[in-house]
Amino acid sequence: MKTHFIAIGGSAMHNLAIALKDKGYQVTGSDDAIFEPSKSRLEKKGILPGEMGWFPEKITSDIDAVILGMHAHQDNPELAKAKELGLKIYSYPEFLYEQSKNKTRVVIAGSHGKTTITSMILHVLNFHQKEVDFMVGAQLEGFDCMVKLTQENDFMVLEGDEYLSSPIDLRSKFLLYQPNIALLSGIAWDHINVFKTFDDYVEQFRKFVASITPGGVLVYNEEDTEVVKVVENAENYFRKIPYETPEYEISNGKVHLKTEMGDIPLSVFGAHNLLNLEGARHICRQLGVMDEDFYEAIMSFKGASKRLEKVEREDQGTLYKDFAHAPSKVKAAVKAFKEQFRNEKKYGFLELHTYSSLNPVFLEQYDHAMDGLDEAVVFYSEDALKIKRMEPISPDLIKEKFKNDHLKVFTNAEELHAYWNTLDKSQGVFLMMSSGNFGGLDLTK
Template identity: 50%
Template sequence: MNLHFIAIGGSAMHSLALALSTREGTRVTGSDDAIFEPSRSHLAAAGLLPEAEGWFPDRIHAALDAVVLGMHARKNNPELLRAQELGIPVYSYPEFVQKACEAQTRVVVGGSHGKTTTTSMLLHVLQYWDRLPDYLVGAQVPGLAASVRLQGQGDWAVFEGDEYLASPLDPRPKFHLYKAHIGLITGMAWDHVNVFESQESYSDAFRGFLASMEPGGTLLYFEEDEDLAALVLADTSPLRKIPYRVPQHRHDGTQWYWITSMGEVPMSVMGRHNLANAEGARWLAQEMGVQEADFYEAIASFQGAQRRLERLAQSPRRDVYLDFAHAPSKVAATTAAFSESFGSRPVWGLLELHTFSSLNPAFLPGYAGSLQGLDRALVLFDPDAVAHKNLPPLAPEAVLAAFGPGVEVFTDAMALKELIERESPDELNLLIMSSGNLGGWDVRSWALEFV
């Protein structure tokens, strides 16, 4: 099969291209107008890096079996127009993945928060017992060679399902296109306001997910999310529906324990939200034939996925963690877990507002109280990023008013870095939450020096 990727440099797109390039009989090419690290190095190592950046219609030819279209491309992309002219099938990323795994039982994990960690936990357990299926996950997971594996073999395929749009040509949420046999929804807190203008339109994406599932399938859902529970209970799709909750647990100030019928399981991850994620993964593993005792044995060694409460550096006096949290529900859950997990040692938290939603004045009130529990709460945003996204100007005073008292707001990443270095106590646990690049601040290297 000959495949061409338009916008091959994206995080998900380049991972899919790499996975497919290892399949026997498959040839992969691609184009993009800008390719950044780590995609650039990964593609180069596999011999897939385009010779030049840009769009080249002559790369689209009749010998291609399909074109995979990334979200970064536009409807008037010259390569896309050429493919349409030649009648070559054009697929979105999720549409192609579903087609590649059409004969397998598809497990899809969706939700506004926790989907990456829940998927990673499930894959960790399956890998532990040498039962790793085809999969797609949105982060690097310790023990897994890549974030995508599509060998087209075996009975199962596990996908992290995103509610964002599939492609410039297809406005359906991505997770609709996987046509899940088994689905799990971790929560439903409004996000992506540039696409979903209201809570109701966001909820419609999840109603659509239920409708997209294979008839007779199984849906697991986090019933402590009242809006999600009400949506599921009102749904009439022919599905088997199973609720789950945060499981029984205890916390001794530094260590979290899952209390099970088979004894206590010491967890290597922190927080109620991660216990909920683990409970969801347990139900999925059970649906896939993993015995309960085997699940508990494996989950105890799960260290977390990249940028999900990932420890960057540690010393006897300081720890630095990095998390991808950016939406209010994610920030609140991550902050709560972090602030509860280190005994009496001071905890500081830094949140970068970077996404379209988080920089939107209409969305900001959702962050009220989300940084509670921190001894010092620091919020960073870049006014240039606001202008680049064509959003109304955002004043630091507006950010402060939205988050509430006790929060400090900064617009210069380097000034914030210097403040942390200058004013940090000798003993400190620091949480950095960002889905951006912190104004070019290389926190991975910095953390090693800071501790």
């Protein structure tokens, strides 16, 4: 099968391209910019485009499938040529469904926790050498590629994202998967640039639950009131399995899960991660993994990339980075950090980087998000606001919306870096939350 990727360099797209190459497909692609690690990984597989840009001549009538990434625009010249030739054009999730429509599809959805839960499930299955196809949005220890597609595996585990499928398909990605087994971890307003109201956002999850195949299974977080409302109002038939935060304790700086089989020591921390773990356990049960085997495997799970991930520093300082940027994720990460490090001085840094997080209306969702930290810092770039064509935001507005007068607010990367360099990293613990990189800050030094 001959496939062509428009915007092959994306974090998800390049993984799918590699998976198809490994499956024996003929793969080509284009992009106007490709960064690491995508660049090296595509080059290693021999599918890195020879030059950057869009080349309509690459689109030929013998291509079986064109896969269109979100990074491309509706007026992309390669897309126009594909339409002209009448080629089959797939979004990323649409193509994944085509690859898995004859398998049992397990879809992990929710505003927060879905990457970690999917990673936990894959870690457990990998530990016990149970083969499944999968797609997950973060790099996981022990896996070379975060997409796997085979002919023979019976199950496919998919991280289900509520964001748009492609520039020409404005449905939420997870609506294309039609899960046989699903999990819903939580609902907290995000992607305000697409879903203008909270109800618009919740509607995507109502549709997701409605898309579960008849007689399927939904594992859901019963501690989330919005999730419970969606589940209780669903009209389609499926089996409902609720879960909640399990009992645990922290001793000698380590989290111990309290189970019928005794105390289970874990390598992750935070109540939200214990809640994620419980959801993963129920999904693994559906896949034939007994609780005893689940606990045996999960002890060695160190977390998904950039999810409360410990950074190895030259000075041995204690620093964790987290992809947290949405308000619910920031609050969960801060809560976990305060609970884990009760006696240390705690520094929290948050970069407001996304369209939603820089919107004055949405900023109200961050109220008290940084409370309880000894030093709390918020950084956003005035240049980023200009690039996004957004109105300026004052540091005072940030303090007002966060309801925290003690916040240190930086709008200039150089000033942030200067402050960072004054801190003794061997004293205290540091939580760095961003989907960006704090203006190029090196967290290892």
